[in-house]
Amino acid sequence: xxxxxxxxxxxxxxxxxxxxxxxxxxxxxxxxxxxxxxxxxxxxxxxxxxxxxxxxxxxxxxxxxxxxxxxxxxxxxxxxxxxxxxxxxxxxxxxxxxxxxxxxxxxxxxxxxxxxxxxxxxxxxxxxxxxxxxxxxxxxxxxxxxxxxxxxxxxxxxxxxxxxxxxxxxxxxxxxxxxxxxxxxxxxxxxxxxxxxxxxxxxxxxxxxxxxxxxxxxxxxxxxxxxxxxxxxxxxxxxxxxxxxxxxxxxxxxxxxxxxxxxxxxxxxxxxxxxxxxxxxxxxxxxxxxxxxxxxxxxxxxxxxxxxxxxxxxxxxxxxxxxxxxxxxxxxxxxxxxxxxxxxxxxxxxxxxxxxxxxxxxxxxxxxxxxxxxxxxxxxxxxxxxxxxxxxxxxxxxxxxxxxxxxxxxxxxxxxxxxxx
Numbered sequence: 108x109x110x111x112x113x114x115x116x117x118x119x120x121x122x123x124x125x126x127x128x129x130x131x132x133x134x135x136x137x138x139x140x141x142x143x144x145x146x147x148x149x150x151x152x153x154x155x156x157x158x159x160x161x162x163x164x165x166x167x168x169x170x171x172x173x174x175x176x177x178x179x180x181x182x183x184x185x186x187x188x189x190x191x192x193x194x195x196x197x198x199x200x201x202x203x204x205x206x207x208x209x210x211x212x213x214x215x216x217x218x219x220x221x222x223x224x225x226x227x228x229x230x231x232x233x234x235x236x237x238x239x240x241x242x243x244x245x246x247x248x249x250x251x252x253x254x255x256x257x258x259x260x261x262x263x264x265x266x267x268x269x270x271x272x273x274x275x276x277x278x279x280x281x282x283x284x285x286x287x288x289x290x291x292x293x294x295x296x297x298x299x300x301x302x303x304x305x306x307x308x309x310x311x312x313x314x315x316x317x318x319x320x321x322x323x324x325x326x327x328x329x330x331x332x333x334x335x336x337x338x339x340x341x342x343x344x345x346x347x348x349x350x351x352x353x354x355x356x357x358x359x360x361x362x363x364x365x366x367x368x369x370x371x372x373x374x375x376x377x378x379x380x381x382x383x384x385x386x387x388x389x390x391x392x393x394x395x396x397x398x399x400x401x402x403x404x405x406x407x408x409x410x411x412x413x414x415x416x417x418x419x420x421x422x423x424x425x426x427x428x429x430x431x432x433x434x435x436x437x438x439x440x441x442x443x444x445x446x447x448x449x450x451x452x453x454x455x456x457x458x459x460x461x462x463x464x465x466x467x468x469x470x471x472x473x474x475x476x477x478x479x480x481x482x483x484x485x486x487x488x489x490x491x492x493x494x495x496x497x498x499x500x501x502x503x504x505x506x507x508x509x510x511x512x513x514x515x516x517x518x519x520x521x522x523x524x525x526x527x528x
Contacts, residue, residue: 116242123298124246127234128253130194130293133286134227135257136264137201140282141220142338143265147275148204152213162214166221167462173225174462178455180226181233186451187297190230194290196223198283205275225462229455235426236433236450237300245378251426252371259364300447319439320453322501323432324460326387329491330424331464332471333394333417336488337363339469340481341414344401348481351407359414366418374423383427383502391495394420398489402482424495425461431502432457 116124149159173193180189200223203216235250261282268278338360346356370390377386397416404410436453437446468488475484 119296120238120241120298122296123234123238124242124249126293126296127231127238127298128250130190130231130290131235131250131253132257132260133194133290134197134224134231135254135259136261136282137198137257137286138224139258139261140265140279141201141204143262144268144275144278147269148213151205151275152207152210154210154213162217164466166217166224167465169218169221170225170228171459171462173222173227174229174455174458175225176222177226177229178452181230181451181455182448185299186230186233186237187294187299189226190234190297191291191294193223193226193230194294195287197227198286198290202276202279202283205279225458228461229458232429232458233433233451233454234297234299236430236437236454237447238298239430240434240437240450241298241300245375245383245430247426247430248371248374248378248423251422252368252374255364255368255371255422259361259368262361262364319435320432320456322498323428323457326424326495326498326501327428327457327460328464328467329488329495330421330428331461332468333398333421333488333492334425335465335468336398336472336485337414337417337421340472340476340484344481344485345407345410349404349407349410351410355407359411362411363414363418366415367422370419370422371426374426377423378427383431384499386423387427387502388496388499390420390423391492391499392420394424394492395489396420398485398492402485402489421492427502429454429457435503 145159145163148154154162177186177189197220200216200220204213204220207213207216231250235247239246264278264282267273268275341359341363342356345351345359346353374386377389394417397413397418397420400413400416401410402413404413432453433450436449440446440449471487472481472484475487
């Protein structure tokens, strides 16, 4: 079925979609430039092995604080304005990480990066959910595909910087010089939803029940436990457990990123055709199969096949979790009442569990691996991803609005671009 027969989004919505995709791309590139050069950052500032986990844990913890702050901030200003302000800060914080001269300076830069990236992630996904609602069909996976593509580009730039032994400042400075003007220009075209004045009664954030959000929050955490397992343990697993060469051990994460990009590129078509529940269930089954293959793989190449499956499976879950939370909160509070604010609050709270999963995943796999075996440790995220099947009905059908029905999207609900704030 087609979404809405004969419906073509207004030019303003199409510009807003392209602008937001650029922001997702830039954020993927910037984040990859940071995390792939952690060893170089450690060497530059003489961060000890004991202190490094503190630095790494502080970023997602402060990102969670930034996400919570954004929930309250968007009661008074629109998410598009928040995104326009914090994305350049994230880029400049990256430069500060590479250009500092002491431990205290890099600590401050990492703290600013964490706080700003939490606000950025929340605001980007708020805008993505509201723009999908305006389109009347699934487009959320496309934004996350842009993020994956940015991650691939950022990781490639980081590899080039390491290969040519470039100083961090020489790598991060030009990247920010391109990214900051690009996101500032793109920010002129963000599309925000109209909302009631902040002083109106009946704040939706107060009425968002934990029972409503908890299943989606758990799914988000489980997905990021799986994702952090791949990003933090794939190389070590392939080399130490499956006996690959050091060079081959660097490949699984790149393959995972590529398959994530491919899966997200076509994922919206699946949501429009089959609905979000079926797509999330399929993603959970494929991801669990990937972890199972990794756990029993007799050698490096079967292990690579498992990580390939993981990319195709996990890639659809996170974008659909954001979309489901925003859609259900919006509909529960009514488009004409507090729907947009409820949607924003749900996305901000859900975004916290992105960082919860990231914090839990790597230590959990490491602890099980040390105490038992790393093959056994791969079964932990496999089981958690399978639990998503239990919570899949929480994603709702969504086809009447996003691909299977014929309800015309409520473009009147979408207000001026953020440049009109």
